[in-house]
Amino acid sequence: MQSDEVLTSRIAGEKHDNAVEAWGEAGWAQVGRLCRFFDGMGMKGLDCPAPETRPKPG
Numbered sequence: 001m002q003s004d005e006v007l008t009s010r011i012a013g014e015k016h017d018n019a020v021e022a023w024g025e026a027g028w029a030q031v032g033r034l035c036r037f038f039d040g041m042g043m044k045g046l047d048c049p050a051p052e053t054r055p056k057p058g
Contacts, residue, residue, distance in 0.1 A: 005012045028049075035048035 006016045007013070029052055032049040032051065035046055036051070039046045039048050
């Protein structure tokens with residue numbers, strides 16, 4: 001997809017938004033896993049998010 005297509009096509013814009021949201025969710029899920037790992041290793045002062053409870057797609 002070309003970058004200018006995102007500005008002119010509603011569908012391309014929605015696909016772009018979905019990709020950005022998925023990227024962000026994956027990143028924060030990784031942050032949570034790392035936090036819980038280091039919490040389990042005994043690191044002090046962490047306030048980790050709960051694990052994702054939504055079912056995985058597919």
